Amino acid sequence: MSDISSKQTVGQQPAPSRARRSKGAAADGGQHARADGPPEVGLVPGVPEWRTTGTLTALQELVEVSETVPAVVARKAGLSTSELHSLRHLMRGPIGPVDLAKVLGVTSAASSGVVDRLVGHGHAERRSHPGDGRRTEVVITERGRAEVLARMTPMFESLAALDATLSEGDRVVVERYLRGATAAMKNLMT
Amino acid sequence: MSDISSKQTVGQQPAPSRARRSKGAAADGGQHARADGPPEVGLVPGVPEWRTTGTLTALQELVEVSETVPAVVARKAGLSTSELHSLRHLMRGPIGPVDLAKVLGVTSAASSGVVDRLVGHGHAERRSHPGDGRRTEVVITERGRAEVLARMTPMFESLAALDATLSEGDRVVVERYLRGATAAMKNLMT
DNA sequence: TAATGTCACTCACCAACTTAGTAATCTACT
DNA sequence: AGTAGATTACTAAGTTGGTGAGTGACATTA
Structure with missing residues (x-):
C-alpha cells in the first residue's frame, strides 16, 4: 500500500502562522487558496497547478452526482443501493444470482440475499431455469x-x-467526449 | 407517477428458446447487447419505445462507470468508499466531522468512525479548532x-x-450538455 | 445568567457484506 | 455408462460500517 510516503512530514502541516479569522464556519487551515484566491481550485483540488476548464469541472460535478444519486434515490424508495441497482438491471431481462453478483460487484452469497429481499418486497420473483436444473432466473x-x-x-x-x-455535429463531439x-x-479499475 | 407504463408485456421475456451456450462464463441470460449484439438497448432497457441516441447511451455508460469506480478503487486501496470519498474531499481543505457527514450523506456518528479509521491509517489527523472549542478539524x-x-x-x-x-466551440456544447x-x-434527489 | 443550539463523540443495535461450506446438477473425459 | 470436476444457488457464522439515541463541552442568544 503506497510506499509512496517518501519524506513525510506527516503530522504537522507547516504551522498555521496566519492569524485565525474569527469566522465561524470556514475553518481554513491555511493550506490553499480557497475563498479569496483565483476562481478555480483545479480538478484535483490540492494540486493547484493542474489546470482546469469549464468542461472538466462540469464533468467532475456530473461524476460526483452520479455517485450520490443512487444512494439517495434508493433510500427514498426504501431499498438498498444493491437492490435498486439490481432492479435497474433486471429491466433488461432475467438474470441469475451469480451473474447478478458480477454486475453488482459482490459475492454470490450477497446477491442471494439481495434476491431474497427483492422477492420479499414483491419487486422480483425466482423462476427455475428450463433446461438447467441448477439455475434460477430472477425476473x-x-x-x-x-x-x-x-x-x-x-x-x-x-x-x-x-x-x-443537439445538432448532428454536436453529437459527434459530445459522444466522443x-x-x-x-x-x-x-x-x-484494471 | 409514471403512467407511462401503459401497455407493457410485463414479466415474461419471450422465453429464451435459444439453446444454451456451453460457454463457461458468459451465461448470457439474454441480457445486454453489450459487445456484440445489436447496437442499442434503450436508455431505459425494458421500455423499448423510448428512443435512444449515441450520446444518451454514452452518457448512461459514463454514469454507470461513475457509480462503479469508487468502490473498486477504494477496495484496491484497502479503504471503504466513505474513506476514499472523505480523502478526496479533504484534498480541498480541512473540514469538521459534522460537515464531512453532510458531504458523505451519513450521520455524524458514522463520520466520527470514518475519521477514526482515517487517522488510524495515517491518512488524516484531528486538530482542534482555534477559536471554537467544540470543533475539530480533520486535516x-x-x-x-x-x-x-x-x-x-x-x-x-x-x-x-x-x-x-476540444475547440472553443466544442467546449460550449459539451459543457452545456x-x-x-x-x-x-x-x-x-429533491 | 439561563436557555437553547451545536459539535464531536460513545453506545447498542442492525443491515448487508464476507468467507467457508453444502447439495444439486451439468459437462467432459475415459 | 461412470465418474471427476465445474458451476449454481444457497446457508451459516463472522465482520464491517451504518443508524438512532444520548452525553458532555462549548457557543450563542435572550
Whole structure:
C-alpha cells in the first residue's frame, strides 16, 4: 500500500502562522487558496497547478452526482443501493444470482440475499431455469418495473429533452467526449 | 407517477428458446447487447419505445462507470468508499466531522468512525479548532494526499488530454450538455 | 445568567457484506 | 455408462460500517 510516503512530514502541516479569522464556519487551515484566491481550485483540488476548464469541472460535478444519486434515490424508495441497482438491471431481462453478483460487484452469497429481499418486497420473483436444473432466473415483476420507472422517469425525460437540442455535429463531439471520459475512468479499475 | 407504463408485456421475456451456450462464463441470460449484439438497448432497457441516441447511451455508460469506480478503487486501496470519498474531499481543505457527514450523506456518528479509521491509517489527523472549542478539524496528511494522487492521477491525465482536444466551440456544447445532465440527475434527489 | 443550539463523540443495535461450506446438477473425459 | 470436476444457488457464522439515541463541552442568544 503506497510506499509512496517518501519524506513525510506527516503530522504537522507547516504551522498555521496566519492569524485565525474569527469566522465561524470556514475553518481554513491555511493550506490553499480557497475563498479569496483565483476562481478555480483545479480538478484535483490540492494540486493547484493542474489546470482546469469549464468542461472538466462540469464533468467532475456530473461524476460526483452520479455517485450520490443512487444512494439517495434508493433510500427514498426504501431499498438498498444493491437492490435498486439490481432492479435497474433486471429491466433488461432475467438474470441469475451469480451473474447478478458480477454486475453488482459482490459475492454470490450477497446477491442471494439481495434476491431474497427483492422477492420479499414483491419487486422480483425466482423462476427455475428450463433446461438447467441448477439455475434460477430472477425476473422483475410489474411492481418492480413500476418502482424503477416511478423513480427514474423524470430524469430520463429531462435527458431526452436535453439530448434533442443537439445538432448532428454536436453529437459527434459530445459522444466522443463522454466515451473518452468513460474510458479514462474504466482504466482505474484494471 | 409514471403512467407511462401503459401497455407493457410485463414479466415474461419471450422465453429464451435459444439453446444454451456451453460457454463457461458468459451465461448470457439474454441480457445486454453489450459487445456484440445489436447496437442499442434503450436508455431505459425494458421500455423499448423510448428512443435512444449515441450520446444518451454514452452518457448512461459514463454514469454507470461513475457509480462503479469508487468502490473498486477504494477496495484496491484497502479503504471503504466513505474513506476514499472523505480523502478526496479533504484534498480541498480541512473540514469538521459534522460537515464531512453532510458531504458523505451519513450521520455524524458514522463520520466520527470514518475519521477514526482515517487517522488510524495515517491518512488524516484531528486538530482542534482555534477559536471554537467544540470543533475539530480533520486535516489530510501527506500520506493521505499521496494515496489519493497515486490512485487518481492516471485518470486526471487522460481527462486533461481528452479535454485539450476540444475547440472553443466544442467546449460550449459539451459543457452545456454535462451541466444539463447533472441538473437532471440532481432533480431526482429533491 | 439561563436557555437553547451545536459539535464531536460513545453506545447498542442492525443491515448487508464476507468467507467457508453444502447439495444439486451439468459437462467432459475415459 | 461412470465418474471427476465445474458451476449454481444457497446457508451459516463472522465482520464491517451504518443508524438512532444520548452525553458532555462549548457557543450563542435572550
